[in-house]
Amino acid sequence: MLQALTESPVFEYVLVPAIKISLLLFAGVLPLITYLVLAERKILGFIQVRLGPNRVGPWGLLQPIADVMKLMVKEDILPERAIKWAFILAPCLVVGPAFVIFAVIPFGPPAAEAGSSFNWFVTDINVGVLFVVAMATIGVYGLLLGGWASNSKFSLLGGLRSAAQMISYEVPQGFAIVGPLILAESMSMVDIVEAQRTAGYWFIFPQFLAFFIYAVAGVAESNRNPFDLPEAESELVAGFHTEYSGMRFALFFLGEYANMIVISAVAVTLFLGGWLRPFPNVEALAFLDFGFLNSPGLVGLLWFSLKIFVFLFVYIWFRGTFPRYRFDQLMDLGWKWLIPLSLFNVFMTGLVKILR
């Protein structure tokens, strides 16, 4: 019976990936998100000459657990005039796609290269980048639906703003991704990293403009400062999640932070060489591979995490530094600057590729 199960396609194609994804989510991503929130509060505290959370556990290390407990036991308010099915569906639409994307992100090298019995990622599909972009877009539905279903003017305006903002910034973001794709000649996330090893440099060097556009659009995509207009409290109270409370609010929150991590992870994969160490072909830097650990997979994961953390730190740094754009200025920036620039970048990259 057990043998029949392990040999069935259901096992191979459904159960194993499901277990892998759950492991990744519950052992990796969810703790990372909760501690990212703590890190954000601590770093902001540091920037703003205050302490940040420091009551629960040493240095506030247990604060995320307390926060999660609090959100779980809080009353889950369903407004009377809300459109119920949409109100309940919206947070799931934000969180679900953001989590699914983690399935195609290469945290470490594949099995052959790592010398281990398993790949250091869940799966590698040949249109990985397309999958990421497609999934990220679904999140917009969640925000829009949540804002609309709440039946409150602040939520609706916040939802509309997020939708407009995310759709406008997806265009330059998509074009920015095209640059590294042309260089790598593949849409598989793993192949793109391997192409950077073959090339001997990270794609940020030939594609700096694309990287810059991707980073700016990424900040806007995840609704973070200085593009946090959907949640501009001086104008819109709390934007699309004004009416949400308890765990449903927490889902939106999770979605925002999961998106931050996804955007950082994609940026690291496409532009910063994924799990590779800096200058992967320079022998003099071979000590950066930490050969004594005897586990290329783990070292790859380390490098990947390090790069992601730098990215996330910059996100938080932005929040401590910048005021907020006005909505029309935000649209200006997206349509009049980023989209033409990213188109120009695609054109130039293609031209160089052909002429070579």
Place this chain on the structure above:
Amino acid sequence: MDYVAAATNNLAYVGAVEKLVGLVVPPRASFIRTILAELQRISSHLLWLATHAIDIGAMTPFFYCFRERELILDLFEEYCGARLTLNCMRPGGLPFDLPVGWEDRCREFVSMFPEKIAEYEGLLTENRIWKKRTVGIGVLSPEQALDYGVTGPMLRASGIGLDLRKATPYEAYPEVEFEVPVYHNGDTYDRYLVRMKEMYEAARIVVQCLDKLPEGPIMAKRPRVLKAQKDSETYHAIEGPKGEIGFYITGDGTPNPDRCHVRPPSFMNLQVLPELCKGHLIADLVAILGTTDIVLGEVDR
């Protein structure tokens, strides 16, 4: 009344009473009053900057401003026991002399304070986003400003350099040197600049007052009960942090005033808001309202 600038409220009222009754304040009291008023100006401007910046989405200046404001409140507390709603002046002088060591602590504060303003300016003044949000927003022409009776930093940002500390000098202001910052565009950004420059000047004034602080009594010779003459009247106005704050008092020969009317700057400055908002977006409203710098205690009386 203006609960974030109590010392200047005190100063305006006791000044009006002194004018009505005819008391002459001893020089030491004048200097200390000037110091307190200028510290109050700084603390009021700090509160304004903190809230204005957070309205436009910049979180960090809020904490920086409150850090320094706290030190000023400590100085007030040490002087008169209260931190926010001070009652630190009396007609004819002051209730207390400066505590031992207060001068040094005050000097310490004003000598390090300009660096801190530079810190706020580093975050905001040349920040592209900040400029995008404030330059050209809510323009107040000099004519409109005069028509609506706007005073204080708002008026000076519109190109009219009226400052009561220079125009009708009171207390120790004739004895100190300071500039009145004037800008000409009348927009939100210029109002911001005027207030930032005023903080530098206020710190300069405090330093000079501390240097020149004379010895002597802190209270004029006065009867225990002050009585104004029958049918006497006076109007005394000073330059508060938000603009001209004035008291109109009439006496009827008893110890109580017959009538006492306040001219609050916030109330007058707020009138111009509909003009400033014309043609702007809702998102600009917070920026515009931020630099009118109102306190609702003065508006809603």
